[in-house]
Amino acid sequence: MATETETPHFKRMALIGVGLIGSSIALSAKRAGLVDSIVGCARTARTREKAVELGIVDAMYEDPAETVAGADLVIVCSHLGSYPSVGAAMAPGLAPGAIVTDVGSVKGCVARDLGPHIPDGVHLVPGHPVSGSEKSGPEAGFETLFDDRWWILTPAEDADQEVVQRVSAFVEALGSRVEIMDAKRHDLVLAITSHLPHLIAYNIVGTADDMETITQGEVVKYSAGGFRDFTRIAASDPEFWRDVFLNNRDAVLETMGRFTEDLIALQRAIRWGQGDQLLELFTNSRDIRHRIIQAGQDTDAPDFGRRAEPPSESD
Amino acid sequence: MATETETPHFKRMALIGVGLIGSSIALSAKRAGLVDSIVGCARTARTREKAVELGIVDAMYEDPAETVAGADLVIVCSHLGSYPSVGAAMAPGLAPGAIVTDVGSVKGCVARDLGPHIPDGVHLVPGHPVSGSEKSGPEAGFETLFDDRWWILTPAEDADQEVVQRVSAFVEALGSRVEIMDAKRHDLVLAITSHLPHLIAYNIVGTADDMETITQGEVVKYSAGGFRDFTRIAASDPEFWRDVFLNNRDAVLETMGRFTEDLIALQRAIRWGQGDQLLELFTNSRDIRHRIIQAGQDTDAPDFGRRAEPPSESD
Numbered sequence: 105m106a107t108e109t110e111t112p113h114f115k116r117m118a119l120i121g122v123g124l125i126g127s128s129i130a131l132s133a134k135r136a137g138l139v140d141s142i143v144g145c146a147r148t149a150r151t152r153e154k155a156v157e158l159g160i161v162d163a164m165y166e167d168p169a170e171t172v173a174g175a176d177l178v179i180v181c182s183h184l185g186s187y188p189s190v191g192a193a194m195a196p197g198l199a200p201g202a203i204v205t206d207v208g209s210v211k212g213c214v215a216r217d218l219g220p221h222i223p224d225g226v227h228l229v230p231g232h233p234v235s236g237s238e239k240s241g242p243e244a245g246f247e248t249l250f251d252d253r254w255w256i257l258t259p260a261e262d263a264d265q266e267v268v269q270r271v272s273a274f275v276e277a278l279g280s281r282v283e284i285m286d287a288k289r290h291d292l293v294l295a296i297t298s299h300l301p302h303l304i305a306y307n308i309v310g311t312a313d314d315m316e317t318i319t320q321g322e323v324v325k326y327s328a329g330g331f332r333d334f335t336r337i338a339a340s341d342p343e344f345w346r347d348v349f350l351n352n353r354d355a356v357l358e359t360m361g362r363f364t365e366d367l368i369a370l371q372r373a374i375r376w377g378q379g380d381q382l383l384e385l386f387t388n389s390r391d392i393r394h395r396i397i398q399a400g401q402d403t404d405a406p407d408f409g410r411r412a413e414p415p416s417e418s419d
Numbered sequence: 420m421a422t423e424t425e426t427p428h429f430k431r432m433a434l435i436g437v438g439l440i441g442s443s444i445a446l447s448a449k450r451a452g453l454v455d456s457i458v459g460c461a462r463t464a465r466t467r468e469k470a471v472e473l474g475i476v477d478a479m480y481e482d483p484a485e486t487v488a489g490a491d492l493v494i495v496c497s498h499l500g501s502y503p504s505v506g507a508a509m510a511p512g513l514a515p516g517a518i519v520t521d522v523g524s525v526k527g528c529v530a531r532d533l534g535p536h537i538p539d540g541v542h543l544v545p546g547h548p549v550s551g552s553e554k555s556g557p558e559a560g561f562e563t564l565f566d567d568r569w570w571i572l573t574p575a576e577d578a579d580q581e582v583v584q585r586v587s588a589f590v591e592a593l594g595s596r597v598e599i600m601d602a603k604r605h606d607l608v609l610a611i612t613s614h615l616p617h618l619i620a621y622n623i624v625g626t627a628d629d630m631e632t633i634t635q636g637e638v639v640k641y642s643a644g645g646f647r648d649f650t651r652i653a654a655s656d657p658e659f660w661r662d663v664f665l666n667n668r669d670a671v672l673e674t675m676g677r678f679t680e681d682l683i684a685l686q687r688a689i690r691w692g693q694g695d696q697l698l699e700l701f702t703n704s705r706d707i708r709h710r711i712i713q714a715g716q717d718t719d720a721p722d723f724g725r726r727a728e729p730p731s732e733s734d
């Protein structure tokens with residue numbers, strides 16, 4: 105879907121939320137020279153001070169309407185659960201002709217929660233950078249976060265194509281590859297590629313934690329046997345993920361149902377010693393890993409290349 | 420449990436199997452100067468040639484009895500499912516006073532499958548290095564694989580303590596930290612820290628692969644959203660893992676049962692919009708990640724430090 109266009113430029117970019125994604129957008133937009141000025145909005149004084157101190161933004165505000173005033177590009181980077189109140193609070197400040205986009209991990213709820221607050225003459229183009237890390241907060245941001253990652257846009261069918269093109273060009277200039285998709289399809293694809301994996305990771309970490317009463321610290325001690333891979337994504341921002349699951353309920357429940365069915369079948373195969381069935385599944389799994397590496401979506405270095413940076417010797 | 424002792428020395432180390440673990444033991448033992456000569460055994464001519472060509476061993480044999488003849492240290496590094504036949508095949512060659520150990524990921528089955536083949540005057544000390552990578556084969560081995568990782572030994576209660584001490588000193592000299600543990604406890608701890616995580620990873624990869632019929636390649640495309648973390652361990656050696664699950668059935672079924680119960684509870688919380696319950700689980704999960712990093716069992720670098728080596732641009 106990506107097409108070549110001239111580099112877009114915005115006079116004033118307003119970020120509602122300056123956590124990992126918001127601060128990375130700011131740093132990346134500066135790197136590419138896409139904006140004249142950047143302002144941000146955060147609920148807590150600590151985050152506002154931190155964002156200014158780190159040089160991420162030119163100014164920080166507490167009030168969303170004040171933040172978006174005069175901005176030609178507004179990017180909502182706060183948790184999905186905040187969208188109804190953020191939408192209502194920023195609405196009075198939105199300038200005619202402004203473009204509003206967001207970075208939320210669920211897209212079906214954006215039209216529902218932000219849509220009603222967007223005045224006539226202001227454009228809404230929901231978006232989602234498929235990128236991130238388990239770290240959060242303005243300190244976690246870095247300018248290369250979006251490089252070579254996908255950024256999905258889910259404009260409404262009747263969206264102004266010129267505006268969609270401007271947003272596409274902007275996120276491409278941040279380093280991303282753009283894909284345009286229907287919001288419902290986005291939510292199903294992300295349910296399986298991101299939401300279910302996070303849920304499973306959280307769940308296994310919870311199960312293991314409960315078992316620590318039996319194993320007395322040994323889960324942590326022997327985590328290099330595989331468990332630690334799951335704990336990385338289970339260390340992600342808790343409020344962020346709560347909002348994802350509450351807002352993508354149907355697609356998540358659908359994929360969970362499939363996952364559980366498959367797991368029960370596997371459990372049965374183990375109980376009855378059906379080695380051939382296990383071998384078939386395990387053999388197929390190698391292939392998908394190979395395809396992910398081929399597609400440039402992960403490193404082929406053994407152990408994610410972790411050994412490049414040895415673990416600390418603090419124990 | 421680890422104690423300071425003088426560096427042990429063996430005249431002839433025989434490796435039954437020279438895959439990732441066997442070849443890494445060879446390279447690591449050479450690094451530390453622990454052995455005069457190393458011989459190995461492999462079923463296929465290709466592996467035998469490869470191991471010699473890579474300089475991992477001094478000689479390779481097809482017959483286990485011939486391999487272990489004259490060896491004072493024998494390390495069984497083949498898949499768990501091969502233990503009964505390997506035990507029977509090597510028995511006639513075992514020299515009096517030799518020490519036999521193994522590197523299998525399940526320990527309860529070793530006494531059952533290797534035990535009956537160990538002649539009087541030969542010592543069996545089962546072991547398990549909690550280390551590895553998703554790569555397999557002799558080419559995958561490297562000398563630092565065991566550095567700062569745990570190596571669990573599960574000697575029988577009546578084992579010769581001097582022999583256990585010699586094996587401990589050997590694996591410490593390979594770079595590992597030693598822990599002595601009851602085989603049954605090992606199998607429960609590893610079920611939760613390693614076997615269940617691998618099973619879950621294989622399962623979610625399978626579920627996602629089935630959903631590719633709906634999502635047409637998008638699972639691979641957007642795998643950076645979390646899914647790719649699971650695919651690393653799901654790319655591990657299929658036969659190896661089949662044998663683990665068949666041989667640690669009871670502990671795996673027990674932990675699977677707990678995991679599924681917890682998952683169903685989570686599914687219900689999502690269905691009924693119980694955000695507080697989700698938030699509580701997600702918040703606790705951060706803590707266990709923190710403890711793993713504190714214990715030196717993983718890197719704190721965001722994204723496992725993957726960005727040190729950018730993915731290839733082949734797509």
